[in-house]
Amino acid sequence: MTTVNRRRFLRGAGVALALPWLEALAPRAHALAAPEGPPRRVVFFMTGLGMHQPLFTPQKAGRDFALPPLLEPLAPLRNDWTVFSGVWHPDVDGGHTSENCFLTAAPHPARPTFKNTISFDQFLLEKLPPATRVPYLNLSTLPGSTLSWSRRGVNLPADDRPSVVFARLFLEGNPAAVAEQQRKLAAGQSVIDAVQDQANALARTLPGQDKEKLDEYLGAVREVEQRLQQAEAWSRKPKPKVEAKPPVDSTNIADALGRLRLMMDVAHLALETDSTRVVVLCVRGSHYVLPIPGVTMDWHNLSHHGQDAEKIEQLRLVELQQMKELARFLTRLKESAAGGTTLLDRTAVLFGSNLGNASSHDTRNMPVLLAGGGFKHGQHLAFDQKNNAALPRVFVSIAQRLGLEVDAFAGTKGTMTGLELAAG
Numbered sequence: 001m002t003t004v005n006r007r008r009f010l011r012g013a014g015v016a017l018a019l020p021w022l023e024a025l026a027p028r029a030h031a032l033a034a035p036e037g038p039p040r041r042v043v044f045f046m047t048g049l050g051m052h053q054p055l056f057t058p059q060k061a062g063r064d065f066a067l068p069p070l071l072e073p074l075a076p077l078r079n080d081w082t083v084f085s086g087v088w089h090p091d092v093d094g095g096h097t098s099e100n101c102f103l104t105a106a107p108h109p110a111r112p113t114f115k116n117t118i119s120f121d122q123f124l125l126e127k128l129p130p131a132t133r134v135p136y137l138n139l140s141t142l143p144g145s146t147l148s149w150s151r152r153g154v155n156l157p158a159d160d161r162p163s164v165v166f167a168r169l170f171l172e173g174n175p176a177a178v179a180e181q182q183r184k185l186a187a188g189q190s191v192i193d194a195v196q197d198q199a200n201a202l203a204r205t206l207p208g209q210d211k212e213k214l215d216e217y218l219g220a221v222r223e224v225e226q227r228l229q230q231a232e233a234w235s236r237k238p239k240p241k242v243e244a245k246p247p248v249d250s251t252n253i254a255d256a257l258g259r260l261r262l263m264m265d266v267a268h269l270a271l272e273t274d275s276t277r278v279v280v281l282c283v284r285g286s287h288y289v290l291p292i293p294g295v296t297m298d299w300h301n302l303s304h305h306g307q308d309a310e311k312i313e314q315l316r317l318v319e320l321q322q323m324k325e326l327a328r329f330l331t332r333l334k335e336s337a338a339g340g341t342t343l344l345d346r347t348a349v350l351f352g353s354n355l356g357n358a359s360s361h362d363t364r365n366m367p368v369l370l371a372g373g374g375f376k377h378g379q380h381l382a383f384d385q386k387n388n389a390a391l392p393r394v395f396v397s398i399a400q401r402l403g404l405e406v407d408a409f410a411g412t413k414g415t416m417t418g419l420e421l422a423a424g
Helices: 069-080 095-101 120-127 162-170 175-187 191-203 208-235 256-272 299-303 309-335 392-401
Strands: 009-012 015-018 041-047 081-085 137-140 278-283 347-352 368-372 379-382
Touching: 041 120, 041 256, 069 081, 069 309, 069 368, 120 278, 120 392, 137 256, 162 256, 191 208, 256 278, 256 309, 299 309, 309 347, 309 368, 347 392, 368 392
Parallel strands: 041 278, 041 347, 081 379, 137 278
Antiparallel strands: 009 015, 081 368, 347 368
C-alpha cells in the first residue's frame, strides 16, 4: 500500500470527513425498549464532600429503624426511599478525584495513567430510545464540575446557570433565530451520505481490524447525524408552556445550596413536561462560607473536621439544609401526577457522594439513598463496613427497571441484593 499522510479524508459533494487512525493507512514506520405505561426517568445527584456518617446512616438495618438527624427531612416520604450503607465503587480511591468516577466506577482515578470510562447516564442514553427534546440534562452548582463522561472517557461539560437551562427548555427564540438554528442543524446532516461510496470502496481494501474500526467510526458519525435530525425535528415543534417564571441566577458564588434549589426546580419542570428523562446534578463542595445561619467556616474546611465538635455542628447545618432541598425536590415529584401514578414513582432518584469519609478522603462506605423509580422502599440495606457491596449493582437495578436488558456495569454483574421492584 502506498504511504499516506497521518490524516486521511473521505470526500464527496463538498464534504470532507476525517478518518480515525487506521493501522493499514499508517506509514510503514508505524506499521432501552421502552416499558409499558408512563415513561420512566432517572436523576443522579452527587454531593462532593460526603455526608457525616453518624448523622446520615441509621444504626439499625431493615425497615424498623430510627431516622438519623440528616434523614429527618425525608420522614414524610419514608416509604419512598431506601438508604444504603457499606457500599462503594470497587478500587475507586484517590480522595476528591473520585468525583470523576461517581457515575463511571473507573478504578484508581488519582494515578497518572488514569483514563475515565463511560458514565452511567451516557451508558443509559446509548440504549434508551431518543424520545425527548433534550436527551439529558447535565447540571452543576459550580462552573467546571461534571459527572458525565463519554465512552471515550471525555468529560462532558455541565450547565451551571439555571436561567440558561430554563431558556433552552421553555423559551422560544424570535422567528429569525429559530430559522437560523434550523439552517445550522440541517447543514450538519447527510455527511455520511456524501462520502458513503468512497467509504465502501476504502473498507474493501482494509484488513479486518481496521474495517471494524472504520465501521464503528462511521456508525458513531451516523448516530450524531440522527441526533441532528432529531434536534432539527424538535426545533420545528413549539416548546412546552410552563407557568413558572424564568429563574434568576444567583450572583453569590458562595450560595451553592441556593443554586441547587434553582437547578432542582428546573429539573422538576423538565421531567414534568417530559422534556428529558435523564438528569445529572453535581453539587461541588466549595471553599466558600455558605450563607446559612450559624455557619462561619467554609464547606470544604468543615468536611475536614478531624472530629472537632464545633466543625461537626456547622457541617450538620450545611448537610441538613442540603437534605431539606432533596426532600423538597422529592416532594414535588410526589405531588406531580404521571399517568395515574406520581412522577416520583416513575423517576429513580439516586443521591450520594463519592466520599464515605471526607475528613480522611476515604472512598469506602459511600452514603447513598435511592428514592422513587418503582422499587420497594422504606428500608435500610446495610452491607459489610469492611467488605463493601459494589454500588454498580444499584446501577444495574436501575437500568433493568428502565426496561433495559443490562446485567452488568463497570465490570460488576448483577442487581443489588434486597432492592426489589414494586408492582406496576
